[in-house]
Amino acid sequence: MSDDATHDVSTDRYAYSRRALSRLVLSFEQRDLAERAAAGVPTDDTYAHPGELVEEAQTLVELAQQVLRWAVIHERQKGTSWEEIGQRLGGITRQSAHERYKDAVDEWQFSLVQPYEPGTAASPYPAPVLHEAALEPTATGARLDAWAREHVPSARGTEHPVTGHLPPLTTVEEMNQVLAAIQHLTAHGASPAERAAVYERKAALLERIAAEDGRPEAAEQAADARARAARLREEGRQPGAGG
Numbered sequence: 001m002s003d004d005a006t007h008d009v010s011t012d013r014y015a016y017s018r019r020a021l022s023r024l025v026l027s028f029e030q031r032d033l034a035e036r037a038a039a040g041v042p043t044d045d046t047y048a049h050p051g052e053l054v055e056e057a058q059t060l061v062e063l064a065q066q067v068l069r070w071a072v073i074h075e076r077q078k079g080t081s082w083e084e085i086g087q088r089l090g091g092i093t094r095q096s097a098h099e100r101y102k103d104a105v106d107e108w109q110f111s112l113v114q115p116y117e118p119g120t121a122a123s124p125y126p127a128p129v130l131h132e133a134a135l136e137p138t139a140t141g142a143r144l145d146a147w148a149r150e151h152v153p154s155a156r157g158t159e160h161p162v163t164g165h166l167p168p169l170t171t172v173e174e175m176n177q178v179l180a181a182i183q184h185l186t187a188h189g190a191s192p193a194e195r196a197a198v199y200e201r202k203a204a205l206l207e208r209i210a211a212e213d214g215r216p217e218a219a220e221q222a223a224d225a226r227a228r229a230a231r232l233r234e235e236g237r238q239p240g241a242g243g
Helices: 018-038 052-078 082-088 094-113 137-151 171-187 192-213 216-236
Strands: none
Touching: 018 052, 018 094, 018 137, 052 082, 052 094, 082 094, 171 192, 192 216
16 A cells, blocks of 8 residues: 555545455455354344344355455455465365356456446446445555454554555556556546546656656656646536536
């Protein structure tokens, strides 16, 4: 994660590596499973309907399958082979592991590029496709840090038990993510404000490169990106401005 990044909700995820995002999602799902399971520990079943405990156990199984799904996605994001994943799934073949989880991995990769489904006439607001933990990783990470400190004995006394160990984002990866976002938003008719937010992140990144590496051309490119963002902001304020 880039410490000096501006965590605008619309561009927050670009300050994190993709490995960090997938790990945050996995942590998010594990927390939800833990909280749901813990709710069943008290034994007061006075108002439980017949079969309700079985239904709740089935829900836990389904949540556990979600955790497993995200564990596979994260391992693939890390570069773990399908052969190794198959071995960890009880010794199934590479092909079986691939067939079982390939679609989930592909959906994750696609959602990183296109995090929202475009709006329609019936529903004009775009619907999120990317997992909420990856859409807002800074806020999610802070909540998971607090939860872990409270509920995980080994994390007590640790300021950042979740976010303090996320895989770092390299400058090259961050720039590649920003450039891919600009290309995608332009191709899909995103609003001027959406494009401006990404150009502003590009400018901040170039300014950091200029300062850290002493590259004057990066400062010039940052100024160009700032100017482009300003034009887009102005365009967005015009009457009838949309995508």
